[in-house]
Amino acid sequence: MMAAPRNLVVRDEENAKVVVEEEEDWSTGKKPKSSERLPLTRWEVAAALSVFFIFSTGLFCVYLTMPPADYGKLKLPRTIADLRLLKDHLGTYAKDYPAQFILGYCSTYIFMQTFMIPGTIFMSLLAGALFGVVRGLMLVVFNATAGASSCFFLSKLIGRPLVSWLWPEKLRFFQAEIAKRKEKLLNYMLFLRITPTLPNLFINLASPIVDIPFHIFFVATLVGLIPASYITVRLFLKCDMKIVKSPSLFQIFWSSASTPAAN
Secondary structure, three states, X not given: OOOOOHHHHHHHHHHHHHHHHHHHHHHOOOOOOOOOOOOOOHHHHHHHHHHHHHHHHHHHHHHHOOOOOOHHHOOOOOOHHHHHXXXXXXXXXXXXXXXXXXXXXXXXXXXXXXXXXXOHHHHHHHHHHHHHHHHHHHHHHHHHHHHHHHHHHHHHHHHHHHHXXXXXXXXXXXXXXXXXXXXXXXXXXXXXXXXXXXXXXXXXXXXXXXXXXXXXXXXXXXXXXXXXXXXXXXXXXXXXXXXXXXXXXXXXXOOOOOOOOOO
């Protein structure tokens, strides 16, 4: 019986060593050195594209049912004057077609929140500008909660490998904290929503992975987003808006942040 060549034995040992190192990297939360691309299977990619296509089709159908508008006046506001002009234009449209406008606004907001598309802060500012603080707050909280819930179920479907690949250390930290607070999980989730301890995007994606029940996630999101949403919807009334870099990033400076809200 012939002995195996020495170079083949060495190569097999090296391959086995690489596999062990990659398994240790995953167990410790580190990204494997050989895994540089998204760790999604073809089925997961197909599922994500299918969900995106369904949402996009629904959003397109909503826009087809809306009355015509002068889209030339719709542009990203860069100053408080631009936002006022946009508010006046959309305010007339919302007054003439209130049901269609609310449907289009909610569909757009939930779509952006579900697929983590930047720009929801602009939508929240617009809600405050068009509907005032109280009604704008109710609209923003409803849409933000609905969008976060959709993102929760999307992550439950395909999010585990993606979150483990993007934020391994945060995921391990989150999982450990959840394990220590099983009896007071709602209080902890409320704390996370109100404070900037963890980004809301990460919370939406990681919650189903660490087995947070949906009813706790939903209640914590609904209640915990109220303070931040309240501040956002009233920024139009209190801030001097400067140039923005992107639809989701406003360089906002306000001179009277500690003053009481206007009635």
